[in-house]
Amino acid sequence: MALDLTLRVWRQSSPQDPGRFETYEAKDINEDSSFLELLDVVNEQLIEEGKEPIAFDHDCREGICGSCGVVINGRPHGPAGHTTTCQLHMRHFKTGDTITVEPWRASAFPVIKDLVVDRSALDGIVQSGGYITAPTGAARDANSILVPKTASDTAMDAAECIGCGACVAACPNGAAQLFTAAKVSHLNLLPQGQPERWSRVTQMVDTMEDYFGSCTNYGECEAACPKAISIDFIAMMNKDYLAAKFKDQRRQGQG
Numbered sequence: 001m002a003l004d005l006t007l008r009v010w011r012q013s014s015p016q017d018p019g020r021f022e023t024y025e026a027k028d029i030n031e032d033s034s035f036l037e038l039l040d041v042v043n044e045q046l047i048e049e050g051k052e053p054i055a056f057d058h059d060c061r062e063g064i065c066g067s068c069g070v071v072i073n074g075r076p077h078g079p080a081g082h083t084t085t086c087q088l089h090m091r092h093f094k095t096g097d098t099i100t101v102e103p104w105r106a107s108a109f110p111v112i113k114d115l116v117v118d119r120s121a122l123d124g125i126v127q128s129g130g131y132i133t134a135p136t137g138a139a140r141d142a143n144s145i146l147v148p149k150t151a152s153d154t155a156m157d158a159a160e161c162i163g164c165g166a167c168v169a170a171c172p173n174g175a176a177q178l179f180t181a182a183k184v185s186h187l188n189l190l191p192q193g194q195p196e197r198w199s200r201v202t203q204m205v206d207t208m209e210d211y212f213g214s215c216t217n218y219g220e221c222e223a224a225c226p227k228a229i230s231i232d233f234i235a236m237m238n239k240d241y242l243a244a245k246f247k248d249q250r251r252q253g254q255g
Contacts, residue, residue: 002028003090006098007042009054012111019111021100031091035078036061036068038090039101055114063087063226066162069169070115071102076166076224084164084226104169108176108211119165121211122179126163129203130183134195151189158186160227170224173213178221180208181233188240198244205241 005026012019024042033041036058043053059067063084070085072078078088093099101115109117161182168176184201187193193200215234222231 001031001095003031003093003095003097005029005038005093005095007038008098008100009042009114010102011054011114012103013052013113015110015112029090031089033090034061034086035072035088035090036086055112055116057116058086061086064162066164069104069164069166071105071169073100076104076169077164077226081223082226082228084162087226104165106165106168106171106174106212108168108174109165117165119163122163122165122168122176124211125176125180125204125207126183128207129196129200130187132187132192132196134192145191147191155186155189158182158189158229158233161186161225161229162227164226166224166226167221167229168212170220171213171215172218172220173216175215175221176208176212177215177234177237178225178229178231180204181237182229184237184240185233188236197240198247201237201240202244202248205237 003026007024007026008021009024010019011022024045026038026042026045029038029041036056039054039056046053056070057067059065061068063086066084068085069077072085072088077083077085078092080088080092103109103111103115104117104119106117108121109119111117159182161179163179165176165179167178168174184204187200188197217231219231222229
């Protein structure tokens with residue numbers, strides 16, 4: 001079935017531009033197309049009319065890269081729940097709907113142009129400790145290091161984070177605890193991550209607090225996350241952070 005829709009899209013030519021909503025008509029949209037394909041259709045119309053197309057982030061369009069992400073009718077990634085924008089299909093809407101499309105709204109994500117925001121603050125968190133540098137030797141057989149199944153399963157759950165930033169956009173405080181907790185936990189749960197466990201959590205949380213707001217357990221982050229990452233990881237991160245600070249205090253006292 002084809003849909004006739006009205007789009008209210010945020011247009012902002014540069015970070016200095018105050019921005020505004022502009023209205024576009026989208027006719028005969030296939031209900032099986034994705035939301036990004038809807039934007040493609042609108043952009044083709046704008047180009048044919050000699051107008052500037054809508055800028056938006058996208059890459060794999062398979063729900064795994066984390067590049068896409070807009071606020072659709074007030075919800076990051078749209079109404080489907082646990083779905084990326086590129087995997088949101090138009091059958092979730094009905095003909096005659098007016099759809100409001102905005103960029104991520106967070107002070108740590110300044111708008112670059114239209115629906116594109118600067119998410120480099122998330123990169124800064126990962127760069128501060130989201131990796132393993134301790135020597136681990138040559139590659140070993142997969143079963144040479146024993147890992148409890150609960151630990152490996154939980155680490156894989158955390159590793160599902162694609163870094164889209166929906167958790168930040170959904171949080172009333174603009175907090176990034178869910179993202180940071182996922183990136184900390186997927187390494188801290190595994191044997192290979194233990195040598196740098198305490199320095200990792202300290203560095204990543206401290207960097208996060210330079211850019212983002214504080215977590216007050218609204219839970220909006222988990223609801224908006226396209227991979228349904230649990231806020232239990234935030235509790236795990238906070239526990240490790242407190243333990244790391246205690247260990248630092250003990251070391252300083254001994255010094």
